[in-house]
Amino acid sequence: MGDTVGLRGASIEIQGLRVWFGPREVIKGVSLSIPSNTVFTIMGPSGSGKSTLLRAINRILDLYPEVRVEGRVIVDGLDIYSDSADPSSVRRMIGMVFQIPNPIPNMSIYENVALGPKINRMVRSKRELDELVRWALERAYLWDEVRDRLDMPAGKLSGGQQQRLCIARALAMRPKALLMDEPTSNLDPVATSKIESLITELREYLTVVLVTHNPFQASRVSDYVAFIYDGRLVEVGPTSKIFTRPENELTEKYVTGRMVT
Amino acid sequence: MDRLAVNRRSFFNNGDILFRFIGISNIAIIMTIFLVVFILSSESFKIFLRDGLNFILTSSWSGVKESYGILFALGGTLVTGLMAILIAMAISIGSSIAIVEVLPRRLKSVAGFFLDLAASVPTVIYGLWGLFVLSPFVFTIVGSPILEPIKSYLGYPGSLGTSLFTASILLAIMISPFAAAIIREALMSVPRHIDEALYSLGLTKFEVAMLKLRYIRRSVLVASMVAYGRAVGETIAVSMVVGNVMNPEFWKILNPGYTIASLIADQYQNAESYYYMVPAIFGAALILFAIGLLVNIVVAIISRGVKYGE
Amino acid sequence: MGSRRLKSYAGLFLSTVLLILGIAPLIHLIAVISINGIYVITKNFPGFFFEERPLPGSEEIGGVGPYIVGTLILTAIASLIGIPISILAAIYTTQSIRSRIGPLTSIFVRAMIEFPTIIIGLSVYGVLRSLDLALQMIGAQSPIPRFSALSGSIALAIIMTPFIYSQVEVSLKGVPMHLKEAIYSLGGSKLASSYILLRYVKASILAGVAIGVGKAMGETAPLLFTAFGSDHYPVGGFEALLKPVGALTLAIYNMALSGYSNWVEASWGAAFILLSISIVLFTVIRIIARSG
Numbered sequence: 102m103g104d105t106v107g108l109r110g111a112s113i114e115i116q117g118l119r120v121w122f123g124p125r126e127v128i129k130g131v132s133l134s135i136p137s138n139t140v141f142t143i144m145g146p147s148g149s150g151k152s153t154l155l156r157a158i159n160r161i162l163d164l165y166p167e168v169r170v171e172g173r174v175i176v177d178g179l180d181i182y183s184d185s186a187d188p189s190s191v192r193r194m195i196g197m198v199f200q201i202p203n204p205i206p207n208m209s210i211y212e213n214v215a216l217g218p219k220i221n222r223m224v225r226s227k228r229e230l231d232e233l234v235r236w237a238l239e240r241a242y243l244w245d246e247v248r249d250r251l252d253m254p255a256g257k258l259s260g261g262q263q264q265r266l267c268i269a270r271a272l273a274m275r276p277k278a279l280l281m282d283e284p285t286s287n288l289d290p291v292a293t294s295k296i297e298s299l300i301t302e303l304r305e306y307l308t309v310v311l312v313t314h315n316p317f318q319a320s321r322v323s324d325y326v327a328f329i330y331d332g333r334l335v336e337v338g339p340t341s342k343i344f345t346r347p348e349n350e351l352t353e354k355y356v357t358g359r360m361v362t
Numbered sequence: 363m364d365r366l367a368v369n370r371r372s373f374f375n376n377g378d379i380l381f382r383f384i385g386i387s388n389i390a391i392i393m394t395i396f397l398v399v400f401i402l403s404s405e406s407f408k409i410f411l412r413d414g415l416n417f418i419l420t421s422s423w424s425g426v427k428e429s430y431g432i433l434f435a436l437g438g439t440l441v442t443g444l445m446a447i448l449i450a451m452a453i454s455i456g457s458s459i460a461i462v463e464v465l466p467r468r469l470k471s472v473a474g475f476f477l478d479l480a481a482s483v484p485t486v487i488y489g490l491w492g493l494f495v496l497s498p499f500v501f502t503i504v505g506s507p508i509l510e511p512i513k514s515y516l517g518y519p520g521s522l523g524t525s526l527f528t529a530s531i532l533l534a535i536m537i538s539p540f541a542a543a544i545i546r547e548a549l550m551s552v553p554r555h556i557d558e559a560l561y562s563l564g565l566t567k568f569e570v571a572m573l574k575l576r577y578i579r580r581s582v583l584v585a586s587m588v589a590y591g592r593a594v595g596e597t598i599a600v601s602m603v604v605g606n607v608m609n610p611e612f613w614k615i616l617n618p619g620y621t622i623a624s625l626i627a628d629q630y631q632n633a634e635s636y637y638y639m640v641p642a643i644f645g646a647a648l649i650l651f652a653i654g655l656l657v658n659i660v661v662a663i664i665s666r667g668v669k670y671g672e
Numbered sequence: 673m674g675s676r677r678l679k680s681y682a683g684l685f686l687s688t689v690l691l692i693l694g695i696a697p698l699i700h701l702i703a704v705i706s707i708n709g710i711y712v713i714t715k716n717f718p719g720f721f722f723e724e725r726p727l728p729g730s731e732e733i734g735g736v737g738p739y740i741v742g743t744l745i746l747t748a749i750a751s752l753i754g755i756p757i758s759i760l761a762a763i764y765t766t767q768s769i770r771s772r773i774g775p776l777t778s779i780f781v782r783a784m785i786e787f788p789t790i791i792i793g794l795s796v797y798g799v800l801r802s803l804d805l806a807l808q809m810i811g812a813q814s815p816i817p818r819f820s821a822l823s824g825s826i827a828l829a830i831i832m833t834p835f836i837y838s839q840v841e842v843s844l845k846g847v848p849m850h851l852k853e854a855i856y857s858l859g860g861s862k863l864a865s866s867y868i869l870l871r872y873v874k875a876s877i878l879a880g881v882a883i884g885v886g887k888a889m890g891e892t893a894p895l896l897f898t899a900f901g902s903d904h905y906p907v908g909g910f911e912a913l914l915k916p917v918g919a920l921t922l923a924i925y926n927m928a929l930s931g932y933s934n935w936v937e938a939s940w941g942a943a944f945i946l947l948s949i950s951i952v953l954f955t956v957i958r959i960i961a962r963s964g
Contacts, residue, residue: 156853159857161853161856161857163769164769164852164853164856165769166769166770189378189859189860189861190859191859192856192857192858192859193858193859194859195857196857196858197853197854197857199850199853199854200850201850203848203850203851203854205851205868205871205872207872208871216858216868217858217859217860220858220860220864220865220867220868221858221859221860221864267854270858271857271858274858274859378861378862378863380861380863381764381767381768381861381862381863381866382768384760384761384763384764384863385764385768385771385773387756387757387758387760387761387764388761388764388765388773388774388776388777389773390757390761391757391761391777391780391781391833391837392773392776392777392780394830395780395783395784397795397799398791398792398795401795401798401799401802402791402794402795402798404802405798405802452690453690453693453694454694455687455690456686456687456688456689456690456691456693456694457687457690457691457693457694457695459684459687460684460687460688460690460691461691463684463687464684464687464688473691473695475958476695476698476699477694477695478954478958479698479951479954480694480695480697480698482883482886482890482950482953482954483698483701483890483947483950484889484890484891484892484921484946484947484950485890485891485892486890486892486921486924486925486943486946487701487705487924487943487946487947487950488701489925489928490705490924490928490939490940490943491697491700491701491704491705493928493929494928495700495701495704535697535698538694539694542694566676566677566679566680567680567684568679568680568681568682568683568684569676569680571683571684571687572683588786591786592786594788595786595787595788595789595790595791596788597788597789597790597892597893598892598893598921598925602925602928602929623788623790623893626790626794627790627893627896630794630896630897643794644794644798647790647791647794647795650788650790650791651788651791654787654788654791655783658782658783658784658785658787659783662782662783
């Protein structure tokens with residue numbers, strides 16, 4: 102406990118994924134291979150369906166009654182949409198961080214991080230919980246700033262700190278993968294760069310799937326990039342290739358900033 | 363210690379079966395309402411079987427003669443409700459305009475505080491005040507010689523000042539806060555740009571207020587129906603000031619009378635002694651239930667999609 | 673332009689007059705009840721809070737002790753029944769994804785809000801009476817006598833439920849989607865996640881509960897046929913729940929209409945107590961709602 106040795110990120114296979122919001126098809130047959138322990142970015146203009154695609158991976162789409170999903174998502178060999186899969190188990194394996202930092206404001210910093218482990222009965226003693234909280238906060242680059250005020254309400258932190266707190270909250274679950282939905286789009290440049298360097302470290306012990314509408318961010322932090330447009334996968338490949346020698350015209354337009362989003 | 367969450371299943375996390383278990387409370391609520399309808403219908407069946415529509419269309423109430431017709435009470439309910447609504451709407455519209463357009467900031471919340479407080483005072487306390495303050499007041503006013511000629515049309519209150527009219531006034535006082543709260547909120551949620559547009563046309567404050575009222579007219583309608591529902595269902599306060607005397611000429615509102623609710627409250631004690639009175643009481647309750655339900659349904663229909671400023 | 677402005681001033685003046693007309697009765701009511709009530713209580717202080725009702729027509733004021741206890745018992749048991757059912761039902765409605773029972777519950781609850789409470793009381797009476805008669809036919813005894821604290825509490829619980837349910841439903845529905853997603857993405861069961869959501873809207877729920885409790889405390893009509901009223905202190909532990917019980921509201925109603933001057937006087941004192949509790953509760957709710 103407390104180090105990252107032996108933690109391995111999950112590999113994620115998306116096969117023929119189609120998602121409907123009521124009558125509207127939002128994801129129109131996407132297939133992707135996300136290798137383990139990488140930072141895999143899904144980028145595209147707004148409305149392209151990238152956030153929906155992300156939400157299909159941890160089955161948080163289940164919360165929407167009007168959503169229908171077809172296809173397979175296989176995490177470390179497990180088809181998470183099979184009839185025998187339990188959505189809660191899936192979410193314990195795969196954490197998520199959101200565009201708007203959303204800690205529970207009147208709960209303390211400690212309680213926020215401890216939330217997941219507590220309700221999932223992950224630890225057996227307060228001491229273990231303390232260690233886990235500290236580990237998560239350290240990994241999220243937040244420990245040094247809050248170590249003396251763990252009981253402070255989380256709402257009093259700055260935006261960047263709150264987002265790192267949310268990352269810590271997700272990490273406390275010791276997930277195999279972390280989904281990040283435009284995590285820095287509401288933050289200032291300093292906070293953004295802190296989190297971007299944090300992301301590149303995360304790949305050591307888990308797989309990061311990042312959604313961003315900012316191609317520059319994608320080029321800074323990712324190993325692989327997939328470009329989604331109008332619910333379809335246009336191009337996917339290693340970051341350097343996508344940004345220097347894109348094969349598709351749409352991709353080229355997007356990465357050179359000529360696409361009106 | 364790794365990946366504990368996936369391997370260990372705690373009791374809490376058998377949760378989703380447990381979650382479905384909670385649905386029992388929803389079923390309890392739904393069953394309760396069905397039970398209410400069922401018991402009202404089954405207990406009143408006897409009287410409707412015997413009298414049919416006459417139960418609603420005639421006026422009588424005698425245990426000894428086993429004769430029951432609630433027209434006088436139905437009339438009382440409708441008449442007091444109508445009068446109360448007319449007065450209450452004037453008061454609630456007026457006070458809402460005053461609060462939103464006239465009053466300075468500090469007084470706004472004070473006035474709102476008192477209006478909302480008025481809505482949460484227990485009804486029996488209104489009844490007490492009505493009985494010992496309002497009724498004598500009505501009695502002195504009505505007793506004045508100026509009003510002599512109307513007596514033949516409108517009747518005369520009981521010795522304590524109890525009458526259908528007194529009940530209407532008391533009801534108006536009690537239901538105004540409810541209507542006022544709805545109208546006030548609607549008025550405050552009129553989008554700013556409409557406000558500004560109207561003023562920039564050079565309209566006076568009052569003219570703007572009237573136009574805003576027109577804009578929220580659906581809410582005004584909802585408010586009146588909600589208030590009417592309250593008036594129709596109010597039992598205790600009414601029972602204390604309405605006189606509880608059978609008054610087949612229920613349009614003579616200065617006479618004491620009955621409403622359906624006050625009839626039930628007043629007569630239930632005798633009910634078990636007579637064969638048909640218990641069913642009659644349940645029959646009256648069923649009618650009241652129908653009126654209340656109708657009002658709530660109308661409210662639900664009108665208020666569908668009432669949203670301002672989106 | 674002059675006459676338009678005049679009209680405007682007149683109209684606004686009229687509105688203000690109507691506002692005063694709307695508030696004045698309340699102020700007068702509070703004043704009269706406080707003055708009379710305090711006067712009566714000081715006549716027999718502090719006995720008024722503990723003693724029982726005296727003989728009618730006598731010189732004594734006596735007290736309203738049994739009724740205060742009765743109100744407390746009825747409210748407590750009604751809350752015990754009503755609060756869990758309302759909150760759990762609202763959780764089920766908002767957190768279940770494809771349920772039909774959830775929306776159905778909301779429709780029914782909306783139909784029942786502010787319903788004539790006398791009908792509820794009468795219905796509870798009717799059900800218990802039928803139950804009693806049916807069980808008598810097979811020689812058994814009904815577990816809930818029709819005139820008892822228990823039946824009164826049931827009636828009050830039915831009345832408080834729509835208020836609490838609606839409030840919890842609205843608060844839970846108002847949680848922004850991304851927060852809901854964040855909580856569920858931690859992988860807890862629906863139950864555990866619902867609990868966290870509840871904690872997030874704690875203040876709102878507290879306000880709703882307080883409103884429901886306030887309603888229950890102030891009701892008279894439903895108790896006429898259920899709790900029925902009693903002038904003595906409830907005794908005997910659990911058995912006391914199966915016997916009729918008094919309440920402040922019932923006592924005020926009966927004593928005020930009785931015509932006996934000492935009872936009428938006592939009703940002012942009781943009214944003052946009830947009014948004070950209501951105003952305090954109302955203010956507390958206001959404060960919670962503002963802070964939350």
